[in-house]
Amino acid sequence: MQQENEFTKWYLKTIQDAELMDYTPVRGCITFRPDGYEIWEHIQAAMDQRFKETGHRNAYFPMLIPESFFQKEKDHIEGFSPELPWVTEAAGEPLEERLALRPTSETMIGHLYSKWVKSYRDLPLLLNQWANVFRWEKKTLPFIRTSEFLWQEGHTAHENEEEARQETMQMLAIYKEVVENLLAIPVYDGTKTASERFAGAVDTFSIEAMMKDGKAVQAGTSHYLGTKFAEAFDIKYLNRNNEHHYVHTTSWGTSTRLIGSVIMVHGDEKGLVLPPKIAPTQVVLMPVGPFKKHPEILEKLEEIQQALKVKGIRVKLDDTDQTAGFKFNKWEQKGAALRVELGPRDYQNGQVIVKARDEEDKQTVNLAQLITVIEEELEVMQARLLTKARGFRDAHSHITIDSLAQLQQHIEATPIPGWILAGWCGSADCEQKVKEQTKFTTRNIPFDPPVQKTTCICCEQQAQHTVWFARAY
């Protein structure tokens, strides 16, 4: 798993063995099979709850966007036009104007907000959309980068910069909390450099996660758009002094690439390792030994299954005819969080065997305490995965590399080069040079870096920023 290619091979095999996805005949478009989609449903539920608690409401905007809309914000069209698929005909006739499949909805929403926002009383306008989006990219990787993917995009409008920036930060904080607490993925939050900014944003902020091959995934972004889209789409409001002003807008998104991230952060050579909070199967119950001769074993497991269901725990009972070894493999591949084994001898002794997916050791548990132990173990495992992931990340984060030569040496010497925290003078040339020579790009300027750097890794002049550099998906 240490070479990039091996890691990718492992990833592709793992998500297929676990039946999370399948390929389709449409280039770069995957299908989300039930276990893959269910991980997304858990992410959705957690995000949606927090969006609503912070005053946002869901809406739905058209998927097709007229070409002329894209022309209105020049950075936006430059950023997205190379990736757009176009509808050019419908119902047997050519269209007068091409319609893009949305890559993101700032333009359509800008158009509508200009109709809906009249006065400060209409602000803040806090909407979110759950939707499919399209970016026709050359290189694709299931979940991480696909032609069609699922996401949420929040779009808000505010009276002034201060409120819009507060919103931008609030949503980034929600992303960080969900990704850490639900997906057990530690992230660094920070500011994107200009070259990595969303097309049309004044400022882009991100949370960045480290995969097990040391590469970074941008796990969520939140943008302060200033008045750029307000000017492009004429979104003005009458303020308390009866003056017309442009609104300040934000947008923020997370996508199904989080599914890919959770697999690349926690998975191992046996298959998926999923944090219990999102695991489609939190507990798999398995009779072992000659259980068909002892009907009381299946009866007991059915009783346990019922008791766990009542607790809201996602449980499966595997009473198929396959061998125990086959079943162990299968549920390890699929990332069932806990396995409970019950055989004739254990039954006689009033006990079961419990094994957590991410640990080697099994434990023997008294049947009378099983439900309580399972509840505790699920919580402990959730916390443990975050700790393990943080340990891995910190072990592969390097904070003492301060020149390009050092970085190149480090890359050659280390199978997983990971991330490096380095100073940057702020010039696009230096950023570009680092990228060309090492494939390391700026991930973000962390709000809370482990240390502050004083010299630029490239020109070795005074640093303006302390930046995470990494190879990225």
Next chain:
Amino acid sequence: MQQENEFTKWYLKTIQDAELMDYTPVRGCITFRPDGYEIWEHIQAAMDQRFKETGHRNAYFPMLIPESFFQKEKDHIEGFSPELPWVTEAAGEPLEERLALRPTSETMIGHLYSKWVKSYRDLPLLLNQWANVFRWEKKTLPFIRTSEFLWQEGHTAHENEEEARQETMQMLAIYKEVVENLLAIPVYDGTKTASERFAGAVDTFSIEAMMKDGKAVQAGTSHYLGTKFAEAFDIKYLNRNNEHHYVHTTSWGTSTRLIGSVIMVHGDEKGLVLPPKIAPTQVVLMPVGPFKKHPEILEKLEEIQQALKVKGIRVKLDDTDQTAGFKFNKWEQKGAALRVELGPRDYQNGQVIVKARDEEDKQTVNLAQLITVIEEELEVMQARLLTKARGFRDAHSHITIDSLAQLQQHIEATPIPGWILAGWCGSADCEQKVKEQTKFTTRNIPFDPPVQKTTCICCEQQAQHTVWFARAY
């Protein structure tokens, strides 16, 4: 509201005044504003829960479908090809094969099921998808018929016809239960005639609802597809005797047209009337009189708001500066289910005024009992709306019209001709003749008609079926 045009005008004004939707520059594509989308979220939650309780899981399939897939089932392509939008270019290059925006997903899912289904152990395969779909229709009406809409489509595969037919009926029964209990819309369930069948189905079953202009809306459909798609996409399984057989498939769907239906069934001249179970605002609290001079009024309302929120009731407090009359109108337009008014005198007397959206009378309620009364009133109103809708439907359902001449006379004499239950000989010619002469089409052959008919309304020969005829959306 008695002329078709007036009713449509009323409908279009009502959904815009209530801020359920807005038009967009893309032909036939609307935007779902928060209150409109929230109605859909409540429908989704109820449906999704029942789908999962009956063993279905959600998945997501690509939106783009290769043209060649449509060619594989000839009835299917004939039915859908006139309405398809096509992606012909992406990322600056023409595509080798046109890709349709899905109008429904039988073809893509058929392709994938042929990969996933190998043995009887893989059956039944019970999946559902929540998605956007496209049908580029000439005449559109917001929510009811739009170029893009949201829906769920269930797709299942079974070992044999019996199981597949049971599934088809089970899902139709779930639709009926949700539409009656959640949306308070009474429906007739029954079989579609051949001319109204889903393109590619062996049998289509529907639930049909009557709008306030007497027209019908097909509120949900469930299809037994036989082995047609299995043959087209080669979906075979090895049965218990080690023989290869085609699976029997079903599909079933409900869509955002349910939002339009609930408005056209319950709305009135003041605006929306929404069943409490789906109303975005179940209770609106309103201070009346000179409440700014009496801060205890707003304090009390805030206390009530908090108590209702704890109960899970969707409540809003309107403490804006507008006049009481303005606020009454606004919340009537938006269909808040209950209005609670509190003024200085009522406050002194320890009481509030409660008014249900669909009733004329207000009631005075002791403050100490308010929460209990609100919970009860919401339930009573939910039931009352179903009773009212059933009364309207039955009053406009005619079961004694047995000839075309009678039907024509009835249509001329009655501002809301409604539905007629009539015999039908089973010939497509008779069905077509009724349609041409009266615009009445067959809605369905109800499973449980009020009476059985013996002669065909058109040819007056012996009837094969007793059928609901109506004008339909």
